[in-house]
Amino acid sequence: MKIVVVNPPNKDIRLTIPTGLVLNRLTAAIAPCCLQNCGVNITGKQAAAFIRELNRFRRAHPEWVLVEVQSADGEYVKVKL
């Protein structure tokens, strides 16, 4: 997972996090509890299916950019899985 934050005139931030560290069985097990606070009720099995699908797509499309935000001031944020 790559996170790029460009906020001129400050220095650019480029974070590379192993995606496996973020999307794994452990996070799938924790996700239902955390999401419950946001009003989303899913089971551990559903979270695992969601993460599995995310990983499948990520491997099939390595250049996939999940989110890209560009403000009028020139700030730029990109999340690539």
Added chain:
Amino acid sequence: MEMTIGKRIAALRREKELKQDDLAQMLQVSPQAVSKWENDLTCPDIALLPQLAKILGVTVDELLSGKQEQQPVVTLVPEEQRKDIKDMMLRVVVDSNDGDKVRVNLPMALVQVALEMGMDMPQVSGNSAMKEIDWNQIIELVRHGAMGNLVEVESADGDIVRIFVE
């Protein structure tokens, strides 16, 4: 604040994950020249524009004006030519009146799984029109072969939300 040609070149170059040196080498100019373009101190030579636009993956018109070419209207793909829904991408494009741009690219399969779980789609903007979008209908349209610009909403504030599938 309006986006200048320099800022557009810089943004598009970053999108392509190119360094100023890489772009300079491709165009056979000095890295300082690229830096000057991006800082709006000078403009690229007119003869370089087609090649520059090609490298950055836009048309010359898009590069100069910043206006994106209209996405094709909805097309109905015959069953034999349809891609698997698992390989389709749902793109949510939000262009706010202030000049902010949000692009979210979601795999259709993921959207489908999320909806089956009963999850709400993320509110990409504060635009109330987004809340009214029936995502199940969008998936149904895609299943029947509809591709392209499926939803376009313009709020009273001038924000434009577009959803297209490719």
